[in-house]
Amino acid sequence: MPQYLCIHGHFYQPPRFDPWLEEVLPEASAAPFPDWNQRINRESYDPLGAARILDEHGRIERIVNCYEFINFNFGPTILRWMARHSPSTYHKVLEGDRKSIERFGRGNAMAQIYHHIIMPLTTDEDREVEIQWSIQDFQQRFGRRPEGFWLSETAVSTPDLEALARADIRFTVLAPRQAKAISDSRGNWHEVDEGTLPKDRPYLVKLPSGREVSVFFYDGPVSQAVAFENLLSDGEGFWQRILANHDQKLLSLATDGESYGHHFKFGEMALAWVLNRALQEDSPLSLTNFSSCLDKHPPQQEVRIHEKSSWSCVHGIERWQDDCGCSSGDHPGWNQLWRRPLRRSLNVIRYYVDEHYRHYAGELFSDPRQAMLDYGNCLSGKVERDEFLRRHQARDLDRNQRAVALKFLEMQRMSLASFASCAWFFDDLGRIEPLNALSYGSRALEMLKDLQGPDVEPLVLEVLEEARSNDPAIGDGVTIWKEKVLPRRVRPAHMAVMGACMQDRESSFSFPGLEFSTRKEKNILQLDYSWTCLQEQGQEKFALDQEASLDCRVQTGEGKSLGIRDLDKKLRDLMLLKLDRQHEQKVLSDMIQAASILGRHRESFFETGQKEPIAGRGILSLGMLMHYLFSTEDPDDWSAFWQEVLQNNPYLAFLLKSMLEKELERLCSEKLQMWERAGEMIQRSRKIGIHPDIYHLQNRIWEKGLESWGKNTLKLFDFRS
Known part of the structure; x- marks a missing residue:
């Protein structure tokens, strides 16, 4: 042995960050999580840091x-x-x-x-x-x-x-x-x-x-x-x-x-x-x-x-440049002839980005090659951007010149990001991975034009025309570029739409790559924004057709108007998710307060022994359920009743689980004595078919040391006591 x-x-994980916001945007396929990074983190990366070893009774013996x-x-x-x-x-x-x-x-x-x-x-x-x-x-x-x-x-x-x-x-x-x-x-x-x-x-x-x-x-x-x-x-x-x-x-x-x-x-x-x-x-x-x-x-x-060999292609490295036969296997009849033109199109972008950098970055950097090699220190956060520029600038740069210098380096980064291997790994051009690769390439081209470089988009499209999806409804690379890649580009007008849709007069948004705020005065919206990676700032004003509504439209200087439906789908989903979370937090907070009041006066709503009249009343049911979970007085025969109610009302069960997890977090952030009460709530909730996620609470118990807890608390949180 x-x-x-x-x-x-x-x-x-494949790079999923939006090249303008530098943030991972919502992905419906990752449900019930907002995106795949969060889902895989919760299913794999986080549990690997706190993996359970259970005893013969299913209780936690070690983490x-x-x-x-x-x-x-x-x-x-x-x-x-x-x-x-x-x-x-x-x-x-x-x-x-x-x-x-x-x-x-x-x-x-x-x-x-x-x-x-x-x-x-x-x-x-x-x-x-x-x-x-x-x-x-x-x-x-x-x-x-x-x-x-x-x-x-x-x-x-x-x-x-x-x-x-x-x-x-x-x-x-x-x-x-x-x-x-x-x-x-x-x-x-x-x-x-x-x-x-x-x-x-x-x-x-x-x-x-x-x-x-x-x-x-x-x-x-x-x-x-x-x-x-x-x-x-x-x-x-x-x-x-x-x-x-x-x-x-x-x-x-x-x-x-x-x-x-x-x-x-x-x-x-x-x-x-x-x-x-x-x-x-x-x-x-x-x-x-x-x-x-x-x-x-x-x-x-x-x-x-x-x-030129690899672990996932028996043909060497052909999987990332040609139709070699290696793919995910989900569609056996499909080809991967699109791989070569996809790589060629990104190579076109890479060539012109590199050439422009070689010819003109020397006006800003004392050694453009060394500046690019050292830029990883800036990306990692080890060196602040201002300090990085001081070390590498060819001369004293003003604010606009510093923004230009950073844009040269960001252009290079986006072009390199487009070559992540996953763009060629799977079975079709229409998947999210090639779309992301083209989006990074698009961002690089956008910055190339901003830096007075050549407009090479026609050359890129000429090559992409040869790349065809196996799905006729998706079409070729040009169709994908025009219908899916270009709409992803974020402009000031898009930021204005996001601010206009918010109910508050003043709103702020913060992403790793972009920060902006909006202020509405009557039918005028003022936008202040900053591309954080570029240290590039701007301010614009837009006319609104109404002050605050999801139907609000922003008037652009080109005589056009934009609304939330004109945003790219992922940006639109992000906006709706932000609004939904704001609403959800308020609703849950109000419900917990109302449930507490209703629970204390439950006897007023039905005659002794008559449970059925409350079964169909949402807020009243929540109040009674929360009281049931908090109390130790109700007889056990209520559990069977509530279990039946929740089985017939999944949304009520969802609301109760959300409220319970919020309340457990509140209780467990207080004195250690409250943990036992929280544990009792968990056990009572399980009797009626509600299983709150207590993973992080269990981790906190383990990290503090089992000797810090009473045997009953450990048992209530599923530890071997």
Whole structure:
């Protein structure tokens, strides 16, 4: 059986941020969550930081931060989102790396290509930028330089390894089928394949430059079982499968990290079970990470790789540029002939963006190339934009010139973002991933024109005309560009529409890439806005046809009028969601207050023993239900009645669950003594079929330490007491 176990999670999400707002906008397909980032975070990333180990009665025995014990990499773009929207998860990731250094001597976290581009398909210049930006982001977040680097889709070529070695990266991880030949102790070379390659050791790649980089090859069959064969349905079965791998010093697994919890519900619990078994004193193997393993067992053999190979395309890297046959498999009869013209169209944008930067950025930067390489420090937040410009400016720049300088760099960033691998990974041009790629390209073109660059949109459309969706209703790339990409562009008039629809006279909106406020005076709206990434500000006034309404229309200077229906669908959904949340918060607050009053006077509404008259009255039912959950006086036979009422009224059940979760959060933010009362409410709610989400409350109990709580409180919150 193996002596060491290293489990690697590759955590990555396609870039979903809107290129104008720098925010992830609502996605209906992610329901009941607003967008896919939030859904996957709640199903996978967050639970991995607090994975439950249960006893034989289903009670929590232990909560494990899996990031402390597994090797992992996160994409910079998802960490940026996580730090803003789920800081508790973000801190679990960082804490996991910090504690792994204490345990293993080296950190679990690896860096990853910044925009998840396919490295063998890019230029030497862009290859270096992607690596440097990622290193700078990693240093800012984890407080150390990365030692390992995850290549997107493990796509690799010798120039990629040379670039890693130049950046002082010690190792990367590849699929076993990417090994071509290995050397023996005498220096003789032997061809290998996935079945004959010994995967329990690191290998050394000696590069043409004289530099070296180490490579680990993960175990294919067990990794495949985790990712696709439901191995995560049973933690003990997972553990036994690991132990069954005889005669290996090191067993390393590598899969998409989303396998744990998102692809397989409760998969994080199976992982926690395995980690817990490996940590026992009588465990036959020890946990490790790749960096620590490399320290203890440096490479004794060399390896040659298959050039331009990857882990998810048997044809090398054709999946990201041609109709090779590899796709998601959802539509077997479809082709992917659109892949090549999509890449060519984005290459056209990339070429002209690069050329314009080379020719004109030197007027603003003392060394335009170095400014671009260092821009990752600005993106990570390590260096403020003003300080960054002071370091790199060719001369003193005024406010407008600073905005222009930043726009040159943002133009480059948007162009690079358009090459994220997921745009080519799936089966059709009409999916959201190619649309996002084209949107980033569109934003880059917009900034290119703002910077007095050439109008190359006609050239882009000429190429996109060759890219055709398999769905005739979607059409070709030109149709997608005109009907779906261009409407995404955010203009001041769109901001004015959003402000006009709000009921308040003054409204403010804040996104990572854009902040704006509106003020309405009679039928005039004043807009003040700032593109935060560009330090570019503006002020405009618009005429309104009415002061505040969803039907309000904004008059533009071009003699046109815009309303909420003229916004891009995602922007419109964001606006409606904002209004709905405002309304929901007020309604819930009012309902809790009314329910409290009605509950106290419940006897006035029905004769003793007559429950049915209240069953169909919404606010009265809520009042009675909230009183039932708060009180310990009502007889148990009420539970059966309320259960039947709620089964016949799903909306009432939804409102009650929302109100209950809000009240539980309020109670548990007060004295510790209130937690027991909250626990009793939870138990009573379960009797009537309402199961509030107490995940975060349980985490708080564990983090404070079980010894801080009474046995009854622990039992009420499903802990083993």
